[in-house]
Amino acid sequence: xxxxxxxxxxxxxxxxxxxxxxxxxxxxxxxxxxxxxxxxxxxxxxxxxxxxxxxxxxxxxxxxxxxxxxxxxxxxxxxxxxxxxxxxxxxxxxxxxxxxxxxxxxxxxxxxxxxxxxxxxxxxxxxxxxxxxxxxxxxxxxxxxxxxxxxxxxxxxxxxxxxxxxxxxxxxxxxxxxxxxxxxxxxxxxxxxxxxxxxxxxxxxxxxxxxxxxxxxxxxxxxxxxxxxxxxxxxxxxxxxxxxxxxxxxxxxxxxxxxxxxxxxxxxxxxxxxxxxxxxxxxxxxxxxxxxxxxxxxxxxxxxxxxxxxxxxxxxxxxxxxxxxxxxxxxxxxxxxxxxxxxxxxxxxxxxxxxxxxxxxxxxx
Amino acid sequence: xxxxxxxxxxxxxxxxxxxxxxxxxxxxxxxxxxxxxxxxxxxxxxxxxxxxxxxxxxxxxxxxxxxxxxxxxxxxxxxxxxxxxxxxxxxxxxxxxxxxxxxxxxxxxxxxxxxxxxxxxxxxxxxxxxxxxxxxxxxxxxxxxxxxxxxxxxxxxxxxxxxxxxxxxxxxxxxxxxxxxxxxxxxxxxxxxxxxxxxxxxxxxxxxxxxxxxxxxxxxxxxxxxxxxxxxxxxxxxxxxxxxxxxxxxxxxxxxxxxxxxxxxxxxxxxxxxxxxxxxxxxxxxxxxxxxxxxxxxxxxxxxxxxxxxxxxxxxxxxxxxxxxxxxxxxxxxxxxxxxxxxxxxxxxxxxxxxxxxxxxxxxx
Numbered sequence: 001x002x003x004x005x006x007x008x009x010x011x012x013x014x015x016x017x018x019x020x021x022x023x024x025x026x027x028x029x030x031x032x033x034x035x036x037x038x039x040x041x042x043x044x045x046x047x048x049x050x051x052x053x054x055x056x057x058x059x060x061x062x063x064x065x066x067x068x069x070x071x072x073x074x075x076x077x078x079x080x081x082x083x084x085x086x087x088x089x090x091x092x093x094x095x096x097x098x099x100x101x102x103x104x105x106x107x108x109x110x111x112x113x114x115x116x117x118x119x120x121x122x123x124x125x126x127x128x129x130x131x132x133x134x135x136x137x138x139x140x141x142x143x144x145x146x147x148x149x150x151x152x153x154x155x156x157x158x159x160x161x162x163x164x165x166x167x168x169x170x171x172x173x174x175x176x177x178x179x180x181x182x183x184x185x186x187x188x189x190x191x192x193x194x195x196x197x198x199x200x201x202x203x204x205x206x207x208x209x210x211x212x213x214x215x216x217x218x219x220x221x222x223x224x225x226x227x228x229x230x231x232x233x234x235x236x237x238x239x240x241x242x243x244x245x246x247x248x249x250x251x252x253x254x255x256x257x258x259x260x261x262x263x264x265x266x267x268x269x270x271x272x273x274x275x276x277x278x279x280x281x282x283x284x285x286x287x288x289x290x291x292x293x294x295x296x297x298x299x300x301x302x303x304x305x306x307x308x309x310x311x312x313x314x315x316x317x318x319x320x321x322x323x324x325x326x327x328x329x330x331x332x333x334x335x336x337x338x339x340x341x342x343x344x345x346x347x348x349x350x351x352x353x354x355x356x357x358x359x360x361x362x363x364x365x
Numbered sequence: 366x367x368x369x370x371x372x373x374x375x376x377x378x379x380x381x382x383x384x385x386x387x388x389x390x391x392x393x394x395x396x397x398x399x400x401x402x403x404x405x406x407x408x409x410x411x412x413x414x415x416x417x418x419x420x421x422x423x424x425x426x427x428x429x430x431x432x433x434x435x436x437x438x439x440x441x442x443x444x445x446x447x448x449x450x451x452x453x454x455x456x457x458x459x460x461x462x463x464x465x466x467x468x469x470x471x472x473x474x475x476x477x478x479x480x481x482x483x484x485x486x487x488x489x490x491x492x493x494x495x496x497x498x499x500x501x502x503x504x505x506x507x508x509x510x511x512x513x514x515x516x517x518x519x520x521x522x523x524x525x526x527x528x529x530x531x532x533x534x535x536x537x538x539x540x541x542x543x544x545x546x547x548x549x550x551x552x553x554x555x556x557x558x559x560x561x562x563x564x565x566x567x568x569x570x571x572x573x574x575x576x577x578x579x580x581x582x583x584x585x586x587x588x589x590x591x592x593x594x595x596x597x598x599x600x601x602x603x604x605x606x607x608x609x610x611x612x613x614x615x616x617x618x619x620x621x622x623x624x625x626x627x628x629x630x631x632x633x634x635x636x637x638x639x640x641x642x643x644x645x646x647x648x649x650x651x652x653x654x655x656x657x658x659x660x661x662x663x664x665x666x667x668x669x670x671x672x673x674x675x676x677x678x679x680x681x682x683x684x685x686x687x688x689x690x691x692x693x694x695x696x697x698x699x700x701x702x703x704x705x706x707x708x709x710x711x712x713x714x715x716x717x718x719x720x721x722x723x724x725x726x727x728x729x730x
Contacts, residue, residue: 017583020529020559021613022480033441033620044437053432062626063428067418070630071595072409076398100465100600103619115387115503116481129620136617138480164385194385218382230436233625248386252501254468255398255494260598261427261626265435 024138034333043356045347046331048173048201048308050230052282052350054265055275058231061268062261074260077250081267085238088270089210094243097250098266100257102200102224102237106167107133108252109196109220109239113165114139121160122167123152125174125337127198130167139164145340150177150302157190166191169198171205174335174345176304181209185216194218194245200237201306203228203280204287210240217242227307228276229269236266283307287348293358294346297365312343316365324364330357389503399698408721410712411696413538413566413673415595417647417715419630420640423596426633427626439625442615446623446632450603453635454575459608462615463631465622467565467589467602471532472498473617474561474585474604478530479504486525487532488517490539490702492563495532504529510705515542515667522555531556534563536570539700539710541669546574550581559583559610565602566671568593568645569652575605582607592672593641594634601631648672652713658723659711662730677708681730689729695722 018026034047078098086093099105106129114120116138122130124143134141142163144156150172168187171178179187188195199221202208212219220241226232236258241249258266269276291301291309299311312318322334322344336342348354383391399412443463451458464470471494479485481503487495489508499506507528509521515537533552536543544552553560564586567573577584585606591597601623606614623631634640656666656674664676677683687699687709701707713719 017559018609018613020478020583022478022483022529024480025477025613025617028616033438036438036440047438049438050436052436054435055432058435059432062430065427065598067420067424067595070419070423070598071415071417073398073401073412073414073591073597074600075401100619100624101621103621107619111501112390113385113387115389118387136476164387194382218385226438230432232438232621233430233435235439235621235624244383248383248390251393252390254465254472256466256468256597256600259465259600259624259627261630262624265626 022138024135028132028135035331037331041329043330043349043353045349045353045357046333047232048227048306048347049232050227050279050283050307051348051353052230052279054230055269055272057272057275058229058265058268061264065261065264069260074256074258074263076255078258078263081238081263081270084267084271088273089240091214091240092243094246095213095240097239097241097246097253098258098263099237099239099253100262101226101235102198102222102239103129104253104257105222105237105239106130106196106198108249109165110134110137110139112249112252113194117162118164119160119162120165120167121156121163123156123169123172125335125340127169127173146172146175150175152179152183152187157187159192163193165193165196167196167198169200170209171201171304171306173201173306173308174310174333174343175302176201176306176308176310177302178205178207178305181207181212184209185212188212188216188219191218194220196220196222198222200224201227203276204283204307205305213240213242217245220245225266225269228280230279231265231269234262234265236262283348286351286354290348290354290358297362308345308347310343310345312341318342318344321361321364325357325360328360330360387503389500393497393500400696402696406694408695408714408718410714410718410722411698412597413592413671413712414597415592415644415648415672416713416718417595417644419595420634420637422637422640423630423633426629430626430629434625439621439623439628441620443623443628446603446628446635449632449636453638454605456579456605457608459611460578460605462604462606462611462618463623463628464602464604464618465627466591466600467563467587467604468494469618469622470587470602470604471495471561471563473614474530475499475502475504477614477617478559482527483529484525484527485530485532486521486528488521488534488537490700490705492534492538511537511540515540517544517548517552522552524557528558530558530561532561532563534565535574536566536669536671538566538671538673539675539698539708540667541566541671541673541675542667543570543572543670546572546577549574550577553577553581553584556583559585561585561587563587565589566592568641569648569672570670578605578607582610585610590631590634593645595644596630596634599627599630601627648713651716651719655713655719655723662727673710673712675708675710677706683707683709686726686729690722690725693725695725
């Protein structure tokens with residue numbers, strides 16, 4: 001090794017190293033996921049997980065992977081999953097890109113379209129990951145508020161010099177409300193940039209925007225297996241777009257973003273549509289019952305097409321209810337959106353979990 | 366939904382949407398991982414996978430995860446893994462950050478330190494992911510060539526106005542060569558920016574740079590379970606740095622970047638150091654035998670402390686050898702580094718796989 005022995009410069013001090021972080025990273029709080037207690041027995045209605053266990057078929061598929069297969073890298077294209085999903089969705093495999101959860105795909109989309117100083121537009125209140133993704137990227141962000149009835153105004157399609165991407169969660173979180181596909185199409189046609197429709201909760205809804213992707217190259221749909229297939233622990237999502245778009249997005253992804261076990265498990269999950277349909281029916285039925293009971297207690301609860309309900313109350317403080325429920329070991333998600341208001345996002349649980357919540361709540365109000 | 370019915374603008378055409386990709390993404394070829402044939406029986410010596418299957422303990426741990434656990438999100442901090450790894454490495458848990466493979470961690474590092482137009486420096490030839498990560502980020506990159514004997518010159522520590530990060534693979538790929546820890550320390554002290562030591566292959570080496578992290582806040586070490594624990598299919602890596610650095614890096618990662626199965630499997634793997642040590646001995650022993658035989662055939666093969674050998678030949682064309690081997694169903698990695706030269710990177714296989722290679726090779730020369 002030539003030369004380096006001559007060097008005797010002082011090491012940078014700790015605080016100097018911290019100064020090397022990009023300014024946007026230094027000012028970043030980071031996305032705080034909902035509480036995930038690793039200890040203790042909680043009824044978890046705070047992170048929109050499916051209350052029913054993943055299917056036995058998924059577990060069997062995962063169990064079939066042997067040590068020799070784990071020693072090898074995964075299929076970088078998740079071909080097995082895309083073949084089954086393509087048949088199910090009526091698209092060729094090259095319309096599908098798989099990700100380590102749909103969060104991975106949302107990150108890929110922001111990175112592909114928005115550079116530093118470029119602008120990403122999304123609806124508000126919405127999925128709280130979007131601002132974090134923009135912040136990490138160093139992109140600007142513009143939020144367009146929903147109307148009080150959770151419809152969306154023309155402001156979402158307004159011209160803007162540096163807009164590069166727009167994102168709409170549909171069904172939306174925390175509201176569970178939807179914009180109909182024909183409304184989404186009008187938004188996409190009016191926008192000067194690509195539109196991402198985040199369909200993480202779409203399997204609990206009546207309609208979806210898949211057909212729009214076939215009609216429009218500027219519409220991208222993202223989906224997740226976390227909720228409707230009870231696979232939040234597996235981290236698997238997929239994205240549907242026209243092949244030219246998929247081709248470019250795939251260059252931004254990590255080569256092996258999905259591991260062998262998640263590809264195998266996700267393929268088994270999506271192959272079993274009977275399981276998904278039955279699970280969806282259970283969730284919907286409980287959701288309807290839960291909404292009725294909450295409204296009777298005086299909560300305002302917009303009609304939801306997701307696996308959660310957004311609850312506000314005219315005469316009770318949301319954070320108090322959250323705290324009291326937590327002390328009784330029921331976790332719901334308290335959310336406070338500045339310039340909008342706060343409320344409780346409550347995941348639809350099993351009937352038993354829902355009964356526990358509905359019996360406890362009146363005693364706390 | 367108010368207003369949007371009035372809009373009747375033409376949809377953007379396909380090519381218009383493609384124009385919305387950032388210029389650096391449009392010009393990106395994307396990282397091309399080594400060939401991963403999903404069909405057919407190959408002796409795979411091309412992607413540095415461990416030729417031995419993952420341990421039964423890892424499979425048992427994965428098999429212990431039930432459907433209810435898969436339905437819940439993973440522990441965002443991979444606490445179980447960090448507890449075991451911390452004890453093993455002699456650091457507290459807050460010195461460790463886990464990732465979806467060490468590629469995920471390298472991506473996090475580039476994103477945390479280098480913005481658009483900032484410069485990342487790395488050695489050359491080295492891991493071919495580094496330039497891709499910079500390209501996606503929109504960062505500039507500067508490569509510093511190794512000397513002919515795979516030592517590193519003073520150029521690596523030269524001052525530069527906009528350098529924000531430096532990366533050294535150690536052991537390096539494709540050479541398998543190492544810089545000693547005291548050399549790495551001198552480089553870190555001479556650099557004006559943080560230094561990442563990519564130790565993906567360190568479990569096959571004689572020394573490592575862990576102790577340097579304890580002494581210097583500007584040194585970050587990344588590691589992988591892909592190679593030394595036979596877990597390329599699982600996607601799990603970890604990073605060691607001082608707690609202030611970890612704290613900031615963790616804000617850049619995806620909240621649930623590691624899935625439940627990979628955390629459980631990785632924790633079981635790192636808990637079994639007897640398995641790792643025995644596997645390492647087998648690989649090293651085969652590596653020594655393989656190098657000797659290749660040198661006898663006229664190959665130039667630098668001493669390797671990794672699980673692969675870099676082979677060049679004065680009188681035979683590397684690509685021809687690669688092609689002939691492939692036609693006999695032995696895959697090695699042909700690599701062509703512009704302004705440097707080409708060669709074959711050959712993974713150390715089982716003794717049987719190595720025998721097959723060593724018997725075939727002389728018939729092709």
